[in-house]
Amino acid sequence: MSDHEKDVPEDEPGHELSNVPDPAVTDDLYPNPGLPEHHWRPTDVDPKAERRAERQVATLFGLSAICTVLFVVSYFTFDVGEDWDTIGGFGASNLTLGLALAGALLFIGIGIIQLARKLMADQEIVEYRHPAGSSEADREMALTALNTGIEESGIGRRPLVRNSLLSAVGLVGVTALIPLWDLGPKPNQVGPDKKYDYPGAGIENTIWVEGMRVVRDVTGTPIRPGDLEIGDLINGEPEGIFNGGEDGEPLEGVVLQINKSKGAVVVVRMEPDEIIHGEGRENWAVDGIVCYSKICTHVGCPISLYERTTHHLLCPCHQSTFDLADSAKVVFGPAARALPQLPLGVDEEGYLIATAPFDEPVGPSYWERG
């Protein structure tokens, strides 16, 4: 680059400036007045102003040093853990450290810029541009060198070597991609009796089985139909996440998270005659209590904003709205499918149970969903 810029273009034969304006479209209506006259600043001509500016700059740098000291002091003075909400809710440590750091930095910045504006030479200088491209001569020489190189390599004359080399190099990239295949189990490897099996495994499955109780999401206690008044909504989970582990232990870690992301449900009670039962779903409700997957069929947010008068359930992420009185069909928003419904029943102890698992995959759509 520097070698190129050393050349003064005018000295090079046959090197035309391609950025010379095309006379057909450009005309100078006025002669170029040239650079405006330079005006001396007060600090250039008045020694008093100069010394004042010096003092200003030095003061700014001094203030920065003071702020750095304050930073160190506040680091050792304030304990973040105990007083994080003091001083107007800012947290003493965060506030004092932050402001001291800001001061230490800003005063340096302002000082340097003041120095540049007041005390450094302020005359604009002119540099000449050169075309971005190389000169014709350089181009020809480079092209000649390139062709000589290609010629001497013999690649052009030996298509067998060239093509096999290109294919091999192209193919070797596969070795970088192939190992990515083991980033995780494939969808067809996860599920009951497959390589990766755990409670609720498989994208099309959940942990729900026939007879599993619907329980409250935080406490895991089962729900009686009488616990719900009309208009109530309970965030439910399958009992399996509280006792589905080995020896009836609660699920933990990944398996717990996976099952929460698929098994979560909402249980709502409404006037039985307000429910429009879907075809074949006439006995899926218990005394006006219906149960749907809580996972939005759009992109998978858990839905929980319920409006009891309209029976609408709204997803807070993208505002898809489902009518829980009408098979949770989409009444508004970007979702395309109704929320899957869980058929409800009551076990001999009087608690709500699923009488069957979901009859379709829950959550966002995917290609193989069908």
Added chain:
Amino acid sequence: MDTTKVATSNTTTAATAKKPNRVGAVAGWADDRLGLAALGKKQLRKVFPDHWSFMLGEIALWSFVVLLMTGVFLTLWFTPSMGEVTYNGSYDQLRGIEMSEAYASSLHISFDVRGGLLMRQMHHWAAMLFVASMMVHLLRVFFTGAFRKPRELNWVIGCLLLILGTLEGFTGYSLPDDLLSGTGVRAADGFIKASPVVGTYMSFLLFGGEFPGEAIIPRLFTVHVLLIPGLLLALIAAHMLLLVYHKHTQWPGPGRTEQNVVGYPMLPVYAAKAGGFFFIVFGITAMMGALLTINPVWKYGPYDPSKVTAGSQPDWYMGWPDGALRIMPGLETEIWGVTISWNVMLPILVLPIVMFLILLLLPFIDAWITGDKREHHLLERPRNAPTRTALMVALMTMYGLFWAAGGNDIIAITLNASINQITYFMRAAVIIGPIIAFVITRRWCISLQRKDNETLLHGYETGIIMRSAEGGYSERHLPLPESTAYTLTARDRDPVPNGLPSGGTDDNGIPAPGGGRLAGLRHRLRTLYYADNAQKPTPEELAEGHHHAEHEHELQAGVDGHAADGHQFDGHHLVEDEHLRGH
């Protein structure tokens, strides 16, 4: 260069080899080994032109440096793991709760590391500043035509920086594994699953099995602290090298032409200003970190896939595709045993890629339509390229409307309006809005061009109302100062569209060279591109305008030198001793 009067604290002569000083000795030692003098003799005094708008890219650069520094600090304490632990730190409300190590360490940074919350907030604020300043810088470059030859490739690099910066932001705010960030990752999983054919496999590979798995946080961490920053650094280096090589563009003005660049030398003035500005950006970020809470992860609690907060929203730069997602009608096709989720695929996977490609190709589209193959180093005022300016304003309008749609719930609550109606309105607005914006901007630009011509031909308005002998009133106009007139006219005339080949042949029916099948389309586009633009006056118009002005001036000569000659506004006569209304 005349430095005789420059503050005496500066030396007036350059260091010479005759009497080596300490700086010279160090430089000599280095040059013996690195040979940098050849570069230094040219680049140390490299000229950078001055204009406030050239500072926007600098904000992006320095906020990236702040990101690197605060980011390194955060990695010292952050644990990128989804392993479950029981929180035992200083924050009362979450003590005893099971959470991932990632979230626990985010809380640890916020409450148990002195300065940790400050670094976290500075990091997040700097990220916002980084993306925002890149966008504004991009707009500046586009509106002033700085993307034109020879700088098209630097535009492409800049666009890559923008998209990588956005992805870097997304991977970053997903790391704390709090409820909000987990909701974002959950949605991202839905987006991936909507990809045709490979979506389910991509999701399983990315998450290491079914969502949420336990792999996503460590993987995002590697992408966030190694992969994307590495790419960003390399591209920023390339961006800066090309900037140095091309030399900075400048505004036209007296003494400033296509062939030169006028401004301050890198050493000392520009280095000082840019270096000082780094401290200012850093300092302002620190002040924001101290005073403005951002992403209070402790309020959301650990991620739980069965919970969500109302008003869940991504960081603002992810808002516009989210808006597109919100207003998209719920279309889905089930055919031949597979599901195609148009409702997710189109707004989130297709639209951003299409918009990004359009952005990337803008310089090439512009050059293809105008057929302009010259180098450009003088900036154009946005008004002097009405179609180009209008195009970007249309794109900005579309972006803004999508972005607003991403907050349709917030708008509904704030304005107490129906979210359904807002959504229906937005569906139409994202298409109609840009068209309206295009037309208005274009006409606005052309009006401004005409106003410039008016001022050139008839002078500027002085505010002095003259009454003629007959009793008529007129406002006194005075000619523009020479430098202003020069600056206003230092622009190209647009090529005359009529003279361009149409339908692949010129006026004589001879096929245009290399016209191809698209020549007709190109001709039509070029005609539309320049249509109605006001050209700067011709020399004849200018001469006539001046003649007219002289004539008028003669009539008004009586007031020259008096209080009301209008020159008190352009500094041509002094007003200290004058009583404007004295007689």
